[in-house]
Amino acid sequence: MGRPPGAALSLPIASRPRATLRCTRRNEPVTARQGGTLSPTAAETNVGAGNWKGLGMWAWMLFRVAGVVLVLYLFAHIGVISTARVAGHSTLNSAFTLFDHPLFVLLDLLLVWAVLFHALNGVRILLMDLGLGIERHKAVFWGCMGVAVVSLGFFAVKAFAYIAAHHGGGLV
């Protein structure tokens, strides 16, 4: 923790010089801006994650909420699965009987949604940190969300087919 402030910066801000490319007014002569203040439009400064602006703000917030949910689930998951050794096979199997209920299958699907959104938004953050696709960050965002939605659709088809086959399609 006794690190000088500058020492922490080499990796984290590696992508910043490229990010500044968006912070310029188009079609404006360079000479007109010398000595003046830089006042980029709102759209031009909405670069990368962590800005409290528009879509990036919602992506960041959902990423964080999903992350917290997944942390809580992780420890519940470890607790349930480890009953196999703590309390024996039958305890774990009775837990699985409970989780076979359609409501739990739907909750599982919500969990898969949280995993996929967190994972694919995380891929976007990794790409931005590497400086890849910053100029097309919105396309990268929607590309990642597309992959997440398609994957979620795959899990959803499986889940609903399972509920229909084993529970008559009703939430009973």
Add this chain to the structure above:
Amino acid sequence: MSVDTVAPEEQAASSVPTAQRPPSPARLDRAVLDRGAGGVWAWLFQRVTAVFLLYGMAVHLISTHILAIGKLDFGNIADRLGSNFFVVTDVLLLAAVLYHALNGARMVVLDYWLAGRTGRLTLTVALWIFGLATFAYGLWALWPWITQQGRP
């Protein structure tokens, strides 16, 4: 992005080369606030574990919730853990996911509370103890399959 950000045109116009110019204090502060508060190694490991989790979570979710859908019980899991591939993946997944989850929780906490150095250090040490204890507990639960001896 605040007004002290140096645009490329201004960099080119200046007589001092960019590489030799020290960053402004405001820029340093902002960079530290943005990403440096948790430490640069934590920042790096969060990304290293993230890349591993992309693989580990794919294996975990596909094997349990796609391939074994409807068949999930003790016997099914015990059989799967009979293969070294799943034992190694699961142990690495446990370590990676614990680091990623607890460091993520730490970053959330540091964004709102414990700005001081002592509080931050206490949180970090407490989370390391908790994480290592959970990892040890997970290893104990998996031990019959790690050794492949006396497993049910």
